Amino acid sequence: MDNYSQALNWAQHYCSKAERCPGDVLKKIGKYNLDADSVKGLLENLRKENYLNDARYARAYVVDQFRFSRWGRIKIRYMLKQKGLAEKDIQEALEQIPQDEYLESLKALIKEKEKHYAALEAYEKKFKLLRFAYSRGFEPDLINQCLDSSKNY
Structure with missing residues (x-):
């Protein structure tokens, strides 16, 4: 052979x-x-022979990284681009994430992380949570929206 x-x-x-x-x-x-x-x-x-399918891979990757790693769209998009996938496949896969589920995931992530910063001043806590959520790939406007809706800041 x-x-x-x-x-x-x-x-x-x-x-x-x-x-x-x-x-x-x-x-x-x-x-x-x-x-x-x-x-x-x-x-x-x-x-x-359909062993490789970029669109199918992008959909599976988005689901896995969003549900299990709790990444946001920015980080997922960046990682898929690094893997050489087409923007069209990436965009279609990202559109599969329901917006309400996306916001709930962000809120839960912030709420979990908030416990680690309990002793900090409100403005410092907000800055650290903003930076943390942004490092996970969530959009700054959504992060601010979630933080502003919380009564703690």
Whole structure:
């Protein structure tokens, strides 16, 4: 069995276990020493056989990072761009997050973190919570809206 066939079999197995993006596959197939044309053909083959699907990957990634890691849209968008996905696929996937669920997640995140800053002055607590929520990828206007609706600031 030649290197291309081995790499294709391995990539099919790798992609069948979980959603993958082309970047994930490229990182792993380096051990097969394929030339650029073979790599391109391998990725095309995986797409044709529906092992790789950027839109499906983006949707799964958004759901996982929002529900389990509790990331906001900004951070999720940035990470998907880093993985080389198209803006169209990213936008469609992000639109799947219900706005009310998104706001509730942000409020819960702020409420949880607020306990750590109980001893601080109100303005310092607000600044730290704002910075924390922003680092999680939530939009500044939504963060301010949540913080302003709280009676503690």
